[in-house]
Amino acid sequence: MRFLIVTLTITPLRDLFGINFLRYRRAVGLLAFFYALMHLTTYLxxxxxxxxxxxxxxxxxxxxxxxxxxxxxxxxxxxxxxNNAMIRRLGGGAWARLHRWVYVAAAAAAIHFLLVVKSWPMEPVVYASIVGLLLAYRAFKRLRGRRPRRLAST
Incomplete structure (x- = not known):
């Protein structure tokens, strides 16, 4: 969850505060995957x-x-x-559309973490809230960008 949250936080940090960690997003995303792989391996x-x-x-x-x-x-x-080869092979647009699935993965991971606990400790609730906030930010940003602009009256 933490690595997914860090990955999702990179764009809002850039948009809202001008802090650009984009070059680290791929590495952090891969860390999230490998942590999930170890979590799954432990279970299996x-x-x-x-x-x-x-x-x-x-x-x-x-x-x-x-x-x-x-x-x-x-x-x-x-x-x-x-990896760079797959980005070139898929093309930037297709690659970006595929990688938007991280939003679904993060939401599912947050739900997984909430459901796995027997009681309601704060940690999974806080993580789910952070994921919800980050996804809401993206949804708001996308909706705001699609709003038709009013024509100036002449």
Missing amino acids: VLDQGLDVAAIWADIVKRLYITIGMISFAILVPLALTS
């Missing part, structure tokens, strides 16, 4: 002992695991296309 190996039937049953039975798997599945193509 240590919790489930690589028992495919038990893993599948858990995915189907537990909503938080289903949502976590969806989030991870979204992060895989993002990580695989986070």
Whole structure:
């Protein structure tokens, strides 16, 4: 969650305060993916002992695991296309559209974290709130940019 939040924070920092960390966004995004991969590996190996039937049953039975798997599945193509060769191959527009899926992955990760806890400690609530705020910022920015401009009266 932390790496996803840092990744999502880079654009608002640039837009609102002129602080430009764009060159680090790809590295931080890959850190988010590798952390998620280690989290998933721990679950698959240590919790489930690589028992495919038990893993599948858990995915189907537990909503938080289903949502976590969806989030991870979204992060895989993002990580695989986070290199200069893939950016050139896909073209900037297609690559950017694909990488907007990080918003869905972050929301799903926040929901996964909220659902995994048995009680309501502050940490997952704070993280989910931060993700919600960052996604709301982007939605507001996008809607504001699409608003038709009024023509000046002559």
